[in-house]
Amino acid sequence: MSGGGPSNKDTLFAAQGLGKRYHGVDAVADVGFEIERGSIVALIGPNGSGKSTTVDCLTGFQRADAGRWWLGGRELTGLSASRHARAGLTRTFQNVRAFDEMSLLENLCLGAQQRDAGSWWQAFTGGPAERRAQAKMEARALELLEMVGLDHYAEAPAEILSYGQRKLVAIAASIMARPDLIMLDEPVAGVNPTMINRIEAMIRALNADGVTLLIVEHNMEFIMRIADRVLVLASGRLIADGTPDEVRRNPEVLDAYLGRSRAPHAV
Amino acid sequence: MRRAPALATLALAIAAALPFLIGDAYIYTLGLTICVFAVLASGLNLVYGFAGLLSLAQVAFFGIGGYGTAILVVDHGWSMGPAVLVAGVLATVAGLVVAYASLRLSRHAFAIVSLVFSLLCVIVARDWVSLTRGPMGMPGLPSPTIALPGLPPWQLSGPRDFYILLLVYAVAVLLLLYRVMRCRIGRTLLAIRQNEPLAQSMGQNPLAYRLFSIGLSAWVTGMAGGIFVFHLTIVDPSIFDFYYLETMLIMVVVGGPGSFWGVLGAAVFFSAIPDLLRFSADLRLVLYGLVLIAAVLAMPGGVAGLLRRRRLRRWREARR
Structure with missing residues (x-):
């Protein structure tokens, strides 16, 4: 690996300087982060903050305008979606998909x-x-x-199947190939509380089995319970990176979600 | 559909016994038409029903096979077997070029480019006189002789012989396509048709699978064209007639895209229908059109789709 990449051997995935523009507007700008092997990392942010675009770029579903990324030391930048999957990086979709x-x-x-x-x-x-x-x-x-x-x-x-059951099937299908990293795009959006518990149990079981996950989600309660680390995007930029508690108290995050000078414990 | 293999075996046994029982040329002409359309419709089914690509170039592959064979035999003195094989490969190459160029854009681009390609083939057949002899076509295809090792040479003359040859060819192609559709390759094609991004997220390469389906379909369709022109003894621009394309499409749409048996059944039915409707030759295409509209309205997904919906209803009831 040359000119960047993971900073230590526990790092499974690393992205640097990711950028994507739509019609001259930055959807994602200079986003970089690392994911440790065996962890559950959440990617959160208000609507339109660039979460799905980030996942789409990092899994080869959209062409990034800038940036490089690696999985297990192997650079995946610019590869097609199917080659990302074959390299060990799979994903699920926001709008649940099945055959x-x-x-x-x-x-x-x-x-x-x-x-x-x-x-x-x-x-x-x-x-x-x-x-x-x-x-x-x-x-x-x-x-x-x-x-x-x-x-x-x-x-x-x-x-x-019901909507929630299909989400479970989508997650199950994404781990069939025993990938190193799975990116779940809103796994519990629009799902009833009972099903959320089942999905949560499944994610925990997978993680206990050694699977590393990046979860994009709006459901804060769910994220704060399950994630080891939380990344926060706002207007396409990474504004926070820390444990759920640290992020919860981060004034910039509160500002991004609620606007300045609002309730400090509302996230 | 569970009884389909047994029914097909019975139909095949009857079809194979015909040459020993009947001397009527009309029956053989009808039989060989059924064999040709069974291949054409199943070839389109692989591309449209499985890979999800509306290929309007099937008639072009058929015609390229016909013209390719005729040119190699009449102008270059080739024998039937190699000429048909090479013409099939020519159709495959044409299919791959059309598909590779357009699929990089979208499935819709493929449909449009494949249609334009078919229209272009008509123009080439009509206007490139030095190669195709123009609108008058290339007459005088000789009656071919097939020499298999250990058997006396077989000179094909008359509908009965072409019926036997096309029956053997159709059975071989249908077995090949059945195997492809039923194995992992067919399942992956269906998956790509149903949800391309999901298939990609599972590491599948849609372009490779689609090119494979187009290539295989063009090959069997082109070779069918190659054999068929020996029966006609002439090839002219009417081999690119959209009648063939319309008929193939109706067979696939009514039979059920993605269903091997549904499409095969529809191919047999709609090959026989024009003869049953001989009293109204002018109305034939109108009737076809009406059948197509009625099929799309009453049973989207064709006959096979109807059966699938019944199965689905049973699962839903069981779930309650």
Whole structure:
């Protein structure tokens, strides 16, 4: 790695000087941060602060105008979305997404395919290696479906699920390939409290299993409970980086969310 | 659809037994039309139903296969087998160029570019006289001889022989496409069609899968064109007629994009219909149009979509 990158060996992901402009306006400007291996980092900020743009750029879904980023020491700058995923960085989407016409099992297996399945020729011939890979993917998919309590719907098409259940499936699919880092875009937005608890339990279980997560979220209560560290964006710039308590007390953050001279404990 | 493989085996057994039972040329002409359209519609199904690309270039691939074969055979003295294979490859190359150039923009760009490409092929066939002999076409394709090792040479003459050849070709292509659609490659294509960004976030490369589907589809469609012109004994610009494209589209839309059996069933049905409607040849396209509109209104997703919705309803009821 040359000219930057992670500052120490515990750092899994590092971004430097990220910038994205839309029609001359900075959506994201000079954003840089690091994520430690095994941590849960939250990325928060008011509407339009550039959170989703940041995630889109760092996962290859949008082309960044400036900046570089690395995962596990490997530079991913400029790679396509699919190559980000193959490098070990997966994501979920703000508007929940699933392959609606496919079964939950198929949805999840597609997540593992790039890592566990063989060549196209192997897929076409369907020999023993392909069957073994398929069985392995299905076993892991069932394990994850069991973990989120949806194993009895394994064969059902994803479109019959509720909004919250689909969010669970999306998270489960994103970890099928055993990525090093997952970026979750608003995992609990629009989800009822019971389901929030289930999603929270799932995230904690994954993290205990060694998965590192970056979570973009509006639900402050949820973030303050679950995150080890919080990054705050406002108008496309990173204005705070600290523990949930530090961020909660940060006057700049309060200002960004509520405007100057408002209640100090309201975040 | 669960009984479809058994039904197909039965239909295939009857189709294979026909040459031993019937001497009627009309039946064979109808049979070979069904075989050609089964290939054309299934090829479009791979591209449209699986990869989600509205390819209006299928008729161009068919025509390129036909013209390519005719030029190689008539002008260069090639024999049927290599000429058909190479013409198929030519159609594949054309498909890949059209797809690669336009898919970098969007799926809609692909639909438009593929349509323009088909129109361009008509102009080339009509106006590049030194290559294609213009509007009069290239007559005089010889009746081909197929020499397989260990078997006496087989000279194809008449609808019965072409029916047998096209039946063998259609079965081989359908087996190939069935395997592709049912294996991991087909599932990934369906996933990309349903939600491209999600598939990308799982490490799939949509462009590679789409190029594969276009390439394979163009190859089998082009070779079908190549074989078909031997039956016609002439190739002229009417091989690019949009009648072929409309018919393929109707078969896929009514059968259900993404459903192998649905599209195959529709291909058989709509290949036979024009002959059943011989009393109203002028009304044929009007009737086709009406069927298409009725199908889109009454069963978006085609016959297969109807069955899928029934399955979905059962899951929803079970969930309550």
